[in-house]
Amino acid sequence: MIVSALSLTDFRNYASAEVELVAGPNLFVGSNGQGKTNLVESLGYLSTLGSHRVSTEQAMIRQGADAAVIRARLRHDGRELLLEVQLNRAGANRAMLNRNEIKVRELPRYVSTVLFAPEDLALVRGEPAGRRRFLDELLVLRTPRISGVIADYERVLRQRNSLLKSARASGVREGQLGTLEVWDERLVALGSELIEARGRLVDELRPEVSAAYIAVAGDDHRAALASRLSILGGDPDADGDSSVATGGALSPAGVDGAGIDATEAAVRFRESLDRLRRSELDRGVTLVGPHRDDLLLELNGMPARGYASHGESWSFALALKLASAAVLRRESTAGDPVLILDDVFAELDESRRTRLAEAVADFEQVLITAAVFGDVPERLAHHTVRIEAGRIVGGEEDR
Numbered sequence: 351m352i353v354s355a356l357s358l359t360d361f362r363n364y365a366s367a368e369v370e371l372v373a374g375p376n377l378f379v380g381s382n383g384q385g386k387t388n389l390v391e392s393l394g395y396l397s398t399l400g401s402h403r404v405s406t407e408q409a410m411i412r413q414g415a416d417a418a419v420i421r422a423r424l425r426h427d428g429r430e431l432l433l434e435v436q437l438n439r440a441g442a443n444r445a446m447l448n449r450n451e452i453k454v455r456e457l458p459r460y461v462s463t464v465l466f467a468p469e470d471l472a473l474v475r476g477e478p479a480g481r482r483r484f485l486d487e488l489l490v491l492r493t494p495r496i497s498g499v500i501a502d503y504e505r506v507l508r509q510r511n512s513l514l515k516s517a518r519a520s521g522v523r524e525g526q527l528g529t530l531e532v533w534d535e536r537l538v539a540l541g542s543e544l545i546e547a548r549g550r551l552v553d554e555l556r557p558e559v560s561a562a563y564i565a566v567a568g569d570d571h572r573a574a575l576a577s578r579l580s581i582l583g584g585d586p587d588a589d590g591d592s593s594v595a596t597g598g599a600l601s602p603a604g605v606d607g608a609g610i611d612a613t614e615a616a617v618r619f620r621e622s623l624d625r626l627r628r629s630e631l632d633r634g635v636t637l638v639g640p641h642r643d644d645l646l647l648e649l650n651g652m653p654a655r656g657y658a659s660h661g662e663s664w665s666f667a668l669a670l671k672l673a674s675a676a677v678l679r680r681e682s683t684a685g686d687p688v689l690i691l692d693d694v695f696a697e698l699d700e701s702r703r704t705r706l707a708e709a710v711a712d713f714e715q716v717l718i719t720a721a722v723f724g725d726v727p728e729r730l731a732h733h734t735v736r737i738e739a740g741r742i743v744g745g746e747e748d749r
């Protein structure tokens with residue numbers, strides 16, 4: 351997929367701007383705070399209906415304006431499309447395809463991006479919830495149907511938790527809660543499906559992450575993934591990375607490298623609920639299930655979280671995103687996702703910069719932002735756009 355033009359009205363710090371894009375690498379350069387990230391964020395919004403920086407759309411509407419418009423001309427599946435979304439400060443947002451109104455939620459069907467930004471460092475250093483979100487978002491991109499399973503699981507979990515809470519408050523004990531068993535069945539059915547889907551995805555990602563890390567950092571590095579499943583006895587109380595807690599590599603309880611299917615997951619899930627029933631009633635919360643799982647990241651035999659250096663953590667997060675792009679491009683009939691690298695190069699040493707440039711060279715389209723032109727390898731700087739205070743001020747530069 352290729353975006354040939356992007357135009358913004360009252361989006362973030364852009365009053366009105368239009369930029370032509372080319373196939374291959376496109377580099378956006380400008381000093382800090384000029385609008386480089388804003389520009390790529392707008393395309394990210396079309397593909398995910400969200401932002402990697404904020405949870406509210408209000409922040410994306412220019413201060414003082416009532417609505418923001420993002421418009422993209424793109425080539426998708428051999429067709430030229432004009433996509434448009436209007437984010438309104440009050441009232442519902444609106445979307446258009448070739449000037450005909452469509453539902454906003456249909457937009458991501460036509461635009462596919464994989465965005466890597468500094469915030470992604472949290473994939474390596476942050477809490478398990480961020481890694482679960484990473485897997486679930488990728489699952490939804492691959493198999494949109496799974497979003498229904500995830501939403502239903504979360505709903506059942508909320509209802510089951512509120513039942514446990516009210517049972518705790520009213521002193522109801524084990525054996526007196528018939529309704530809980532009904533919720534257990536739903537929780538196990540939906541949760542096991544999600545566990546199997548995540549497991550399959552981790553199996554697919556594993557070789558891609560390993561290859562992407564080597565591509566960025568060199569042959570003598572080993573990046574590995576494993577799932578920590580709470581239903582297999584991963585300590586449900588350890589909300590952090592239990593491999594760090596146990597001081598070893600990926601060998602804490604509940605870690606199973608091999609994928610587990612939904613039938614086996616359901617059996618283990620039910621056993622865990624039985625085992626933990628008393629604690630759940632004491633604590634008023636569901637202690638086991640995919641909402642308590644983690645994706646463990648290991649680098650050179652050590653847990654990445656707590657052990658990897660800043661540059662290594664950065665490279666690992668980048669490898670996770672490059673691996674997602676590899677998985678998506680393999681299955682897509684509409685071409686590659688647009689790869690967006692926001693503020694990446696400043697954090698990498700010279701050798702990793704060159705390697706990353708090589709690794710992304712064959713993507714149909716790559717958008718790169720950098721505050722310093724010289725940080726970006728020459729092969730990615732053929733089409734350079736300069737940005738100043740929310741304006742596109744120029745094209746090609748001399749090195």
Ligand SMILES: Nc1ncnc2c1ncn2[C@@H]1O[C@H](COP(=O)(O)OP(=O)(O)OP(=O)(O)O)[C@@H](O)[C@H]1O
Nearest residue numbers: 362363382383384385386387388409411412413721
């Ligand atoms: N809704 C908004 N209305 C007006 N200006 C905004 C809005 N949201 C963000 N900005 C402004 O946009 C600018 C930030 O732009 P952006 O994050 O794209 O910078 P950048 O060029 O990527 O910088 P850096 O190199 O520091 O990452 C800030 O000056 C911020 O105040």
